[in-house]
Amino acid sequence: MSRVRAITRAALTQRGVIRHGAAPEAPANGAHVRRLHGSRSALAARILSVEELFSRSSLQGHLRRMEAEYERSLQRVGSAQPEGEDLRSARARLSALTPLVLRARELRVKLKESEETEALLQDGDPDMRDLAEMERDACQGRIQDLKRAILSLLIPAEESDMSDLVLEVTAGVGGQEAMLFTAEVFDMYQNFATFQGWGFDVLEYMPSEIGGLRHASASICGPLSFKKMKFEAGVHRVQRVPKTEKQGRMHTSTMTVAVLPQPTEISFTINPRDLRIETKRASGAGGQHVNTTDSAVRIVHLPTGVVSECQQERSQLKNKETAMKVLRARLYSMRLEEETSKRYQTRKLQIGTKGRSEKIRTYNFSQDRVTDHRIGKTLHNVHGFLLGEELLEEMSVSLLEFSEQETILDIIEDGASDVK
Known part of the structure; x- marks a missing residue:
């Protein structure tokens, strides 16, 4: 990745990037490793909000690429080709991408519903406006849940x-x-x-x-x-x-x-000899x-x-x-x-x-x-x-969140570089 991101000071109050401790349902990308980059400036580091991450065109482009790969894998699995390594690979990739793609598609639906609800807030009927406000709040809550889930799914399991x-x-x-x-x-x-x-x-x-x-x-x-x-x-x-x-x-x-x-x-053995x-x-x-x-x-x-x-x-x-x-x-x-x-x-x-x-x-x-x-x-x-106790826990949460954010940015920007 050619560009080095500017880092500003971490703030625990902007903790909305990833739910602490939430594990992804399945890796949605290659075997990236969660990490902090010691080579980057440490004068300040800021944890970006969910909205700031989703406003990046690189994230939107990455989600489109994942959806396109999902469709290709779906076609390969549905084809009449005989059982083989390629077919097994396509099934594995389809299984990995499904949770991410389903949430990305649901997010688009909810964003559209939110726009339609905003129009109803201009209705002259007070009861209709109240119902529209309730619908908007529920829709916005689901949108935030979906965005956090998508970010979590972008982080490979370790x-x-x-x-x-x-x-x-x-x-x-x-x-x-x-x-x-x-x-x-x-x-x-x-x-x-x-x-x-x-x-x-x-x-x-x-x-x-x-x-x-x-x-x-x-x-x-x-x-x-x-x-x-x-x-x-x-x-x-x-x-x-x-x-x-x-x-x-x-x-x-x-x-x-x-x-x-x-x-x-089970995961690691040593030969006694x-x-x-x-x-x-x-x-x-x-x-x-x-x-x-x-x-x-x-x-x-x-x-x-x-x-x-x-x-x-x-x-x-x-x-x-x-x-x-x-x-x-x-x-x-x-x-x-x-x-x-x-x-x-x-x-x-x-x-x-x-x-x-x-x-x-x-x-x-x-x-x-x-x-x-x-x-x-x-x-x-x-x-x-x-x-x-509490203060060490606060520092631990900040480090984990910043590491997860850096992993997401690496994945989406590395993918954008590959396309170019």
């Missing part, structure tokens, strides 16, 4: 959105202050999981000497957990006067967050079993070199199960990223993985603000944000 996840946090630049902030962020996500009604099981926890956190991971399970959490991946920056600072100077520290979809046994499993004695704080039994487990995936370790439990068997869960999540995330890279080259499923240096979010305590640099959204009350 298998990983329905996954549980493994969350990893790691202290970055800033020494002990970075570790203290990492502990606060990890607690924030644990509170967010509780707020959402998700399960939160700690897999690894490596504390620092003064109560901070060097590295930790957790398994989070619950409806739409990965979908809501995936945009948390990246570098988080904190600006504040640390507890360890004696002269009152402001410090800047960082930590990284990784969000890995947790696959099921590809694993090297090692046991060793646990180290660090932990009670009598530390340095006395070979309970710690280290698993190496030989083809990729990916390593997973666990020493949280006293039982070697439990540590092995936990290490395998983390290993599976890391390998699955690698596979998803490889598939995404093949289709979109530099575009990634997640933003700000461990290897990237861009700060996705800043927590500034002196200004009492939290700013997400990808969409330019700022919320005040940094302590309230770190509670991991």
Whole structure:
């Protein structure tokens, strides 16, 4: 796509683009991946309204192209050609396009009905005008429902959105202050999981000497957990006067967050012959079993070199199960990223993985603000944000809505470019 869209500030009050959490009935286009574009300007990002999206000629043109493709697929299915790959492909495409096309056609009918109702509002009979107003309101409500449904159907379903996840946090630049902030962020996500009604099981926890956190991971399970959490991946920056600072100077520290979809046994399998499993004695704080039994487990995936370790439990068997869960999540995330890279080259499923240096979010305590640099959204009350409840939920909704909007704009504008 040749044109880079201007981005203005995200506003949660313009939330009408997509109903949060609404899943499409069927993918209406190719296998596009929902994403945010880190390469675009983050000075401001505005979530467009439903009407603004439907006023774009590129959207109207895309719907016409989808309807034309629907008609072609319908003709192929209805022809007398023998069963074959082409016929199966036409049936699959017809099934995918049907929900979108039916709603687009109903929308045209309702728009026409709305125009006819407007004419009745000029009637001299008061009773007729009242009936026309009621009919107009009902018609407008249905039009808005249809437009939202169409936008939702334009967003392809992602298998990983329905996954549980493994969350990893790691202290970055800033020494002990970075570790203290990492502990606060990890607690924030644990509170967010509780707020959402998700399960939160700690897999690894490596504390620092003064109560901070060097590295930790957790398994989070619950409806739409990965979908809501995936945009948390990246570098988080904190600006504040640390507890360890004696002269009152402001410090800047960082930590990284990784969000890995947790696959099921059915969707992803690992050959046991590809694993090297090692046991060793646990180290660090932990009670009598530390340095006395070979309970710690280290698993190496030989083809990729990916390593997973666990020493949280006293039982070697439990540590092995936990290490395998983390290993599976890391390998699955690698596979998803490889598939995404093949289709979109530099575009990634997640933003700000461990290897990237861009700060996705800043927590500034002196200004009492939290700013997400990808969409330019700022919320005040940094302590309230770190509670991991309403304010984090508000940011999560904004990121998801802006990502869905960007996906829609990419699909319709890429389609328009192909036609040209």
